[in-house]
Amino acid sequence: MAHIVILGAGIGGMPMAYELKPVLGPGDRITVVSNTNTFHFVPSNPWVAVNWRTRDVIEFEVEPYLKRKNIAFDGAGAKRVHPERNQVELGDGRMLDYDFLVIATGPKLAFDAIEGLGPNGYTQSVCHVDHAVVAGQAWDKFVAAPGPIVVGAAQGASCFGPAYEFAFIMDRDLRKRKIRDRVPMTYITPEPYIGHLGLGGVGDSKSLMESAMRERHIKWICNAKILKVEDGKMLVAEHDENGTVKKQHELPFAYSMILPSFKGIDAVFGIEGLTNPGGFILIDEHQRNPKFKNIYAVGVCVAIPPVEVTPIPTGTPKTGYMIESMVTATAHNIQEQMKGREPSAKATWNAVCLADFGDSGIAFVAMPQIPPRNVNWFAQGKWVHLAKIAYEKYFMRKMKNGTSEPIYEKYVFKALGILKLKSK
Secondary structure (H helix, E strand, O other): OOEEEEEOOOOOHHHHHHHHHHHOOOOOEEEEEOOOOEEEOHHHHHHHOOOOOOHHHHEEEOHHHHHHOOOEEEOOOEEEEEOOOOEEEEOOOOEEEOOEEEEOOOOEEOHHHOOOOOOOOOOEOOOOHHHHHHHHHHHHHHHHOOOOEEEEEOOOOOOOHHHHHHHHHHHHHHHHOOOHHHOOEEEEOOOOOOOOOOOOOOOOHHHHHHHHHHHOOEEEEOOEEEEEEEOOEEEEEEEOOOOOEEEEEEEEOOEEEEEOOEEOOOOOOOOOOOEOOOOOEOOOOOOEOOOOOOEEEOHHHEOOOOOOOOOOOOOOOOOHHHHHHHHHHHHHHHHHHHOOOOOOOOOOOOEEEEEEOOOOEEEEEEEOOOOOOOEEEEEEOHHHHHHHHHHHHHHHHHHHHOOOOOHHHHHHHHHHOOHHHHHO
């Protein structure tokens, strides 16, 4: 009889619990540990930040739904992982023993890397629903007295989709209010060009994204490094292709949302053999840590090297389809290991993304995510907006019903109309 502990109750942790349950024996146990009692659908946060959604639509208490599946939940959170003892030290001091550990916590948001960044500083965030609610409150004040907007991502960021989404969603909301003409907007990013996305570009993403920005009168600064954020002012250094500063910008703003860089959570940071210097979990091709053979990891907390070296550091995104694939592989591998066999399942590290623009959107498929690729596809249209809404509904339903159905394979690929690409 084995005890599997899953750290995290988010987009990685909840599906992990549901996929593991059917493959375990009757005496095996699962405990989900989280520092929050709720699940929220992170991709909807940009909508919350302009008050197109309320948090109750995208958030629910996890314990009752896990209990229906006979999965235990502990809301004390993890203070420290002790892999040499097969224990997790919980936030209240208790020790939780495990036979297998799956780390699915997501990242720690590195707002402290830049002075003045984040909800405790002078910029907003859409990384968590708590942040998005605060951003929505600030948005209400902003539209009553509009001014310049600075939006984008900080150096070292690895998830650029929400920054682009939020820029376009704000544009759409301002146009609906008929005050867009009163709001100069600047997009700043460490990407070497618009549409790089941390993936070296996908298809014709550069020209299509640049065109979308021009159409909406959004200026941009690439190879950007934020030096400091003050109240109503951001200091940014723009670099050339060699990484040399070519221009300093002092950008005034009445509203700003900047995605931070990520790092590993405190519970695992600095554990030799478990994490890299940034605190991300080291894994092999089967999602298993090379040193601690009973520890697996899925999602944003996984260590993945950058797709390419850029003048200003950019990370590699982990999209929903990739996380879904990691979860499935991990469930099969734990099952195999419990039967005394070596893991054999591998995740399909392909990048598939739907990004909403408020009334339209973009979709891209990169298979594999690191070039050269077998599939390199990028498109835009109003249908992406509808597909994103459908994805939200399907995922929330899956989390509440406790099913392990593959959302991307069953719904998203159909929505994109490219299911045939999956087999190539």
